[in-house]
Amino acid sequence: MSYYDANRDRFLEGLKAFLRIPSISTLPEHQPDIRRAAEFVRDELQQAGLDGVELIEGPGNPLVYGEWLGAPGKPTLLLYGHYDVQPPDPLEEWKSPPFEPEIRGDNIYARGACDDKGQTYILIKAVEGFLKTEGKLPVNVRFLIEGEEEYGGKHIEAYVASKPARLQADAAVICDTEMFAPGLPTLCVGLRGIVYLELEVRGAGHDLHSGVYGGVAPNPIQAIAEILTALKDRDGHILIPGFYDRVRPPSPEERAAWARLPFNEEEYKSKEMEVSELVGEPEIPVLERVWARPTLEVHGIRGGFTGEGAKTVIPARATAKISMRLVADQSPQEALEQFRAAVQKVRPRGVSAEVRLIHGAAPSLVNPANPFIQASAKAMSEVFGKETVYIRSGGSIPIVGAFNQHLGIPSVLMGFGLPDDNLHAPNEKFHLPNFFRGIEAMARYFRLLGEQ
Amino acid sequence: MSYYDANRDRFLEGLKAFLRIPSISTLPEHQPDIRRAAEFVRDELQQAGLDGVELIEGPGNPLVYGEWLGAPGKPTLLLYGHYDVQPPDPLEEWKSPPFEPEIRGDNIYARGACDDKGQTYILIKAVEGFLKTEGKLPVNVRFLIEGEEEYGGKHIEAYVASKPARLQADAAVICDTEMFAPGLPTLCVGLRGIVYLELEVRGAGHDLHSGVYGGVAPNPIQAIAEILTALKDRDGHILIPGFYDRVRPPSPEERAAWARLPFNEEEYKSKEMEVSELVGEPEIPVLERVWARPTLEVHGIRGGFTGEGAKTVIPARATAKISMRLVADQSPQEALEQFRAAVQKVRPRGVSAEVRLIHGAAPSLVNPANPFIQASAKAMSEVFGKETVYIRSGGSIPIVGAFNQHLGIPSVLMGFGLPDDNLHAPNEKFHLPNFFRGIEAMARYFRLLGEQ
Numbered sequence: 001m002s003y004y005d006a007n008r009d010r011f012l013e014g015l016k017a018f019l020r021i022p023s024i025s026t027l028p029e030h031q032p033d034i035r036r037a038a039e040f041v042r043d044e045l046q047q048a049g050l051d052g053v054e055l056i057e058g059p060g061n062p063l064v065y066g067e068w069l070g071a072p073g074k075p076t077l078l079l080y081g082h083y084d085v086q087p088p089d090p091l092e093e094w095k096s097p098p099f100e101p102e103i104r105g106d107n108i109y110a111r112g113a114c115d116d117k118g119q120t121y122i123l124i125k126a127v128e129g130f131l132k133t134e135g136k137l138p139v140n141v142r143f144l145i146e147g148e149e150e151y152g153g154k155h156i157e158a159y160v161a162s163k164p165a166r167l168q169a170d171a172a173v174i175c176d177t178e179m180f181a182p183g184l185p186t187l188c189v190g191l192r193g194i195v196y197l198e199l200e201v202r203g204a205g206h207d208l209h210s211g212v213y214g215g216v217a218p219n220p221i222q223a224i225a226e227i228l229t230a231l232k233d234r235d236g237h238i239l240i241p242g243f244y245d246r247v248r249p250p251s252p253e254e255r256a257a258w259a260r261l262p263f264n265e266e267e268y269k270s271k272e273m274e275v276s277e278l279v280g281e282p283e284i285p286v287l288e289r290v291w292a293r294p295t296l297e298v299h300g301i302r303g304g305f306t307g308e309g310a311k312t313v314i315p316a317r318a319t320a321k322i323s324m325r326l327v328a329d330q331s332p333q334e335a336l337e338q339f340r341a342a343v344q345k346v347r348p349r350g351v352s353a354e355v356r357l358i359h360g361a362a363p364s365l366v367n368p369a370n371p372f373i374q375a376s377a378k379a380m381s382e383v384f385g386k387e388t389v390y391i392r393s394g395g396s397i398p399i400v401g402a403f404n405q406h407l408g409i410p411s412v413l414m415g416f417g418l419p420d421d422n423l424h425a426p427n428e429k430f431h432l433p434n435f436f437r438g439i440e441a442m443a444r445y446f447r448l449l450g451e452q
Numbered sequence: 453m454s455y456y457d458a459n460r461d462r463f464l465e466g467l468k469a470f471l472r473i474p475s476i477s478t479l480p481e482h483q484p485d486i487r488r489a490a491e492f493v494r495d496e497l498q499q500a501g502l503d504g505v506e507l508i509e510g511p512g513n514p515l516v517y518g519e520w521l522g523a524p525g526k527p528t529l530l531l532y533g534h535y536d537v538q539p540p541d542p543l544e545e546w547k548s549p550p551f552e553p554e555i556r557g558d559n560i561y562a563r564g565a566c567d568d569k570g571q572t573y574i575l576i577k578a579v580e581g582f583l584k585t586e587g588k589l590p591v592n593v594r595f596l597i598e599g600e601e602e603y604g605g606k607h608i609e610a611y612v613a614s615k616p617a618r619l620q621a622d623a624a625v626i627c628d629t630e631m632f633a634p635g636l637p638t639l640c641v642g643l644r645g646i647v648y649l650e651l652e653v654r655g656a657g658h659d660l661h662s663g664v665y666g667g668v669a670p671n672p673i674q675a676i677a678e679i680l681t682a683l684k685d686r687d688g689h690i691l692i693p694g695f696y697d698r699v700r701p702p703s704p705e706e707r708a709a710w711a712r713l714p715f716n717e718e719e720y721k722s723k724e725m726e727v728s729e730l731v732g733e734p735e736i737p738v739l740e741r742v743w744a745r746p747t748l749e750v751h752g753i754r755g756g757f758t759g760e761g762a763k764t765v766i767p768a769r770a771t772a773k774i775s776m777r778l779v780a781d782q783s784p785q786e787a788l789e790q791f792r793a794a795v796q797k798v799r800p801r802g803v804s805a806e807v808r809l810i811h812g813a814a815p816s817l818v819n820p821a822n823p824f825i826q827a828s829a830k831a832m833s834e835v836f837g838k839e840t841v842y843i844r845s846g847g848s849i850p851i852v853g854a855f856n857q858h859l860g861i862p863s864v865l866m867g868f869g870l871p872d873d874n875l876h877a878p879n880e881k882f883h884l885p886n887f888f889r890g891i892e893a894m895a896r897y898f899r900l901l902g903e904q
Contacts, residue, residue, distance in 0.1 A: 192663065196762040205726025210749045211644065211847025214777050215688065215741040216730040221750045225677035226686060234678060234800050236667065274657025278668040279802040289667040297662045298673045299765055300756030305773055310648040310810045312775055313751055321757055323764055325666050348686050350731040358762045395663025 003129045004439055011125050011439070012108075012432075014044070018083075018117045019101040019110040025061060025084035026151045034147050037083040038062040041145050044124050049131035050143065052166075060155030061147035067166065068131065069140045075372075075449050076140035078169035078409065079127075080399060081120030081176060082149035085112035086424045093426035106432050113430035114421040119175040120145055122416065122435065126442035138450020142169055149176075152398075160402045171372040172403045175442070177415025180391050181262045182431070185380030185441075187373060188413040190291065190392030191400055193326035193363035195335050198356045199224065199343065202317040210312040218350030220318035221304050227353065228298055228320070230346035231339075236280035236289075238296045238324075240342040246329045248365070250292050254390070258287045261389060291392035294335075295325040321358075325394065332360030361401045365392075366410045371452065376412045379445035383437050414445070455581045456891055463577050464560075466496070467887070470535075470569045471553040471562040477513060477536035478603045486599050489535040490514040493597050496576050501583035502595065504618075512607030513599035519618065520583065521592045527824075527901050528592035530621035530861065531579075532851060533572030533628060534601035537564035538876045545878035558884050565882035566873040571627040572597055574868065574887065578894035590902020594621055601628075604850075612854045623824040624855045627894070629867025630875075632843050633714045634883070637832030637893070639825060640865040642743065642844030643852055645778035645815035647787050650808045651676065651795065654769040662764040670802030672770035673756050679805065680750055680772070682798035683791075688732035688741075690748045690776075692794040698781045700817070702744050706842070710739045713841060743844035746787075747777040773810075777846065784812030813853045817844075818862045823904065828864050831897035835889050866897070 004011075023037035024030040038055055045053045045066035056063040061084065069076070088098035088111045096102035101110035108118070123143065130137045144167065146156040160167060179186040203218035210217075232238050250258070265286060269278055280289050303318025305311035324335050340355045347353045366373055368390050377388035393413075400411040416438035422428045456463075475489035476482040490507055497505045497518035505518040513536065521528070540550035540563045548554035553562035560570070575595065582589045596619065598608040612619065631638040655670035662669075684690050702710070717738060721730055732741050755770025757763035776787050792807045799805045818825055820842050829840035845865075852863045868890035874880045 194663075194764070196764070203727060208725060209847065210747065210751065210775060211646075211777065211845070213725060213742060214747040214749050214775075214846060215732045215745050216738055217725060218727055218729075218731045219749060221753060222680060222684070225680040225750070228674060228677040229681045232674070273660060273665060273669060275655060275670055275802055276804075277670075277802045279670045279800070280667045286668055290665060293667050295662065295666040297666050297671060297764075297766060298677070298756070299662065299763060300758040300767070301673060301753045302758035304750070304752030306752040306754035306771075310773065310775075311751060312646070312648070312749075314749060315752070319758075321762065323662060323666075323762075325663065348731070350727055350729045352728075393663070394666060395661065 003133045004436070004443065008436060015108070015118060015121050015435070016101045018121060019112055020099055022099045023084050023147065024087050025148050025153065026087055034061050034084060038064055038147055041083050041120070045143055048124055048128035050127070056159065058155050058159060060153040063147070063156060063159060064143065064145040065166070066143040067141065068127070068137055070136050071138065071140050071450065074139045075170040076142065076168065078167060078172040078403065078407070079123045079141055079143045080145070080172055080174045081123055082116045082146045083120060084147040084150050085115070085117065086150050088426070090426060095427055103432070107429040108432055109427055109429045111428050113428050114417045115423045115428065116149065116176045118430040118435055119416060119438065122438040122442055123173070123175050125439045126446065129439070129443055130446065138446045142167065156399060157402045160406045163406055167407055169407065169409055171409050172411040174397065174400065174411050174413050175415060177393070177413045178417035178419060178421070179415065180389055182418055183384060183386060184262070185377070185384040185386055185388040186415065187377055187380070187388055187390050188393050188415070189368055189373060189390050190328065190365040191363060191396055192294070192394050193330065193332055193361045193401070194323055194396045195326065195332045195339070195360045196321070196323045196358040197336065197339070198358055199227070199320045199322055200317060200354045200356065201227070202352045203314070203350060204316050207316050208314040210314050213314060217314045218348070219314050220351055221301065221315065223348050223351040224301060224318055224320050226348050227343055227346055231342055232296045235282055238294065240296070240338050242338050243294065243335065246331070247294060248328045250288060255288065257390060259285065261287065261391070263287060290394040292327050294327050294330060296322065297325070298322050326363045328363045328365035330363060332362055336360065361396045361398055362405070364400050364404060364411070370410060372410060372412050372449070375448040375452065376414050376445050379448055380414070380441045383441040383444055414442070455585045456888070456895065460888060463573070463891070467560070467570060467573050468553045470573060471564055472551055474551045475536050475599065476539050477600050477605065478539055486513050486536060490516055490599055493535050493572070497595055500576055500580035502579070508611065510607050510611060512605040515599070515608055515611060516595065516597040517618070518595040519593065520579065520589055522588055523590065523592050523902065526591045527622040528594065528620065530619060530624040530855065530859070531575045531593055531595045532597070532624055532626045533575055534568045534598045535572060536599040536602050537567070537569065538602050540878070542878060547879055555884070559881040560884055561879055561881045563880050565880050566869045567875045567880065568601065568628045570882040570887055571868060571890065574890040574894055575625070575627050577891045578898065581891070581895055582898065590898050594619065608851060609854045612858045615858055619859055621859065621861055623861050624863040626849070626852065626863050626865050627867060629845070629865045630869035630871060630873070631867065632841055634870055635836060635838060636714070637829070637836040637838055637840040638867065639829055639832070639840055639842050640845050640867070641820055641825065641842050642780065642817040643815060643848055644746070644846050645782065645784055645813045645853070646775055646848050647778065647784045647791070647812045648773070648775045648810040649788065649791070650810060651679070651772045651774055652769060652806045652808070653679070653803050655803045656766070656768050659768050660766040662766050665766060669766045670800070671766050672803055673753065673767065675800050675803040676753060676770055676772050678800045679795055679798055683794055684748045687734055690746065692748070692790050694790050695746065695787065698783070699746060700780045702740060707740065709842060711737065713739065713843070715739060742846040744779050746779050746782060748774065749777070750774050778815045780815045780817035782815060784814055788812065813848045813850055816852050816856055822862060824862060824864050824901070827900040827904065828866050828897050831900050832866070832893045835893040835896055866894070
């Protein structure tokens with residue numbers, strides 16, 4: 001009987017204690033709980049036998065650091081997770097209270113069970129197993145656990161950008177993602193980047209009355225509509241010159257692998273998204289559209305009158321929030337410049353247009369042949385008894401970009417959540433077999449890397 | 453020396469007393485002032501020698517009524533003005549306090565000086581002159597002075613719609629508009645109508661994350677942009693099928709007359725509107741574009757994220773406020789139906805669209821050959837020493853539609869404001885020569901109508 005098998009009950013009790021702390025980072029009144037959760041992680045790392053364990057204070061919630069560097073010549077992994085959670089609202093939809101973890105069937109229900117306390121705990125317990133039984137690890141590890149993931153705090157990025165020597169590593173392991181389907185070991189090897197910007201269009205020097213001036217006055221909202229439709233056609237093709245030039249298409253093997261994934265388009269459409277039909281580039285398969293194609297999306301427009309009733313104003317200006325999701329090998333800077341040039345080209349008469357960058361992040365794509373990916377896939381396949389699939393994600397995980405940009409290391413997105421784990425929603429849960437298999441797979445991963 | 457000449461000082465003192473009452477209808481704390489202003493008008497009508505003078509109470513601010521019907525066989529005029537005023541903000545921009553009328557040069561400065569206390573007072577004093585000197589009027593008159601014009605209250609429309617016998621008249625005289633240029637007697641013979649509506653577009657059943665679903669999710673804001681640009685081209689041509697079918701073009705004489713008006717397009721563009729260029733149908737002259745052409749204008753869009761920073765939401769729905777300005781002989785009902793049909797036709801895939809009417813008003817156009825218009829033009833020409841010009845207005849004056857719809861009478865828009873009178877702005881003023889000439893012109897109008 002392994003250490004992991006022998007300690008299942010203790011691991012569960014520890015996880016429950018972690019889950020009882022309402023460490024909601026978006027609500028200021030939970031600051032004491034944030035600190036309690038950070039201290040909980042610090043204590044766990046200490047008890048697991050790590051060295052140099054400490055809270056890293058800074059502008060924001062504390063980071064928790066711990067290391068074990070006793071395997072010279074072996075790879076060093078930077079292990080990432082987060083101890084903060086989303087708010088639990090709406091409370092009335094929870095079957096058991098969000099901060100009183102309850103096991104029902106194969107699942108443990110609580111806010112943060114999967115995202116990300118359960119998965120952070122996997123990292124800690126996998127390391128603990130080695131140190132308690134063998135007194136050493138097959139690889140070197142550095143833990144960096146943050147407490148601002150759910151509200152987009154910048155503490156960890158600022159810290160990583162400062163490139164402290166103690167973060168030197170060969171690869172990062174991010175334990176905060178999902179498997180494509182239950183029982184299907186999954187590695188996410190690509191993330192879309194993003195350019196998020198604000199487009200401000202100005203017409204007249206002051207708001208105008210549409211009775212008096214309607215017919216000759218430039219309308220900045222209409223102008224934004226004209227710009228948006230000039231930049232993207234109704235089939236989702238982006239008309240910004242040069243925009244697709246650097247888009248690297250998935251390989252035929254990748255496309256074939258995606259086509260084999262257990263994907264139910266009808267369910268995705270009707271149950272998950274609740275839409276009448278999927279839109280966008282009709283010639284591109286659905287998963288490729290969201291994983292490997294860039295987008296141009298408007299998120300909101302401000303300007304004019306939006307209250308109850310009627311006001312016949314032609315506003316002097318209007319502002320739109322717009323993002324472009326980018327895929328390898330597009331660059332945020334180049335996409336921004338292309339966007340700016342295109343806006344000036346399609347801008348209608350009578351208005352000026354200004355584009356302001358809000359934030360940008362590069363896309364990332366790891367070659368599945370990368371040895372850190374290969375070992376991870378092998379470890380997961382062995383533990384789950386199925387071949388690991390490679391997927392991508394349409395979203396951006398900023399820390400992946402930060403690790404790449406500042407530390408020059410790839411990230412291995414080794415996640416054990418399930419699509420129905422209700423992340424950010426009531427009745428969040430973690431599938432307990434995935435919790436225990438996750439610990440096992442992580443331990444197996446360390447072993448495989450140590451043997452290389 | 454006429455009564456009007458002999459009483460100039462008294463008229464001015466009376467107007468000042470009227471202007472000192474801060475009867476701001478949009479601010480509830482000024483309700484006592486509203487009543488004081490209504491009572492002021494009531495007392496003035498009584499002192500002028502009118503009969504049946506009373507406040508008409510109802511749902512809103514009191515209407516003031518008074519009549520003189522001692523000219524059997526002669527026309528009856530319904531005389532309209534309003535005693536309420538706009539708020540004076542921003543206060544610090546006034547050179548003299550807004551409710552302490554001050555004469556500087558040829559102008560009297562105060563909130564409401566022109567809009568509409570000064571012009572309402574013209575009606576009262578013109579009638580008073582006849583009754584005090586001759587004991588009778590050449591025509592019959594009924595005053596109906598309201599106190600909700602500046603906030604769009606519905607008391608007067610509800611009262612008119614109830615068609616009381618005491619409102620029977622042959623024409624209405626509305627003393628609440630402007631002259632096209634200083635010294636240029638002006639009659640406005642056409643007003644645009646309006647259909648104001650809300651367009652709601654729905655995509656997914658719930659907000660979606662643009663990282664996860666961007667590329668396949670319908671975006672209601674983009675959909676509104678696509679609908680708006682499909683309904684109007686970049687040159688301002690409205691593409692709604694059948695929309696222009698009933699548009700009655702101005703006559704060649706009217707066009708020629710407009711072309712002769714003292715209109716400075718450069719000043720209109722740069723100083724009045726503060727735009728870099730005028731837009732809209734390039735083949736149509738500017739004044740015709742705003743007076744005699746219908747419009748489709750978006751006033752605001754609600755939906756998605758419009759706060760500071762970034763949120764990558766694809767909203768489940770978005771709502772736009774849209775109006776169509778209509779010209780003779782378009783009908784609000786038909787335009788609404790055409791809009792609805794066009795929206796369904798151009799609506800993109802993946803979204804539903806609903807159109808809700810907020811309010812509508814028919815356009816109005818009076819034939820300049822109408823005898824009430826002819827007499828008015830003659831009276832103004834005689835007093836101002838210039839030929840009266842006929843213009844239209846791009847806006848809507850709801851009471852004109854109500855008089856037409858419920859009482860079946862045309863409105864004569866006989867106004868003495870000037871383009872630089874700062875209506876609704878700091879330092880509102882009334883040109884005193886226009887005040888006195890207005891009284892004279894109104895008296896002359898009554899005389900001419902009585903002689904017909």
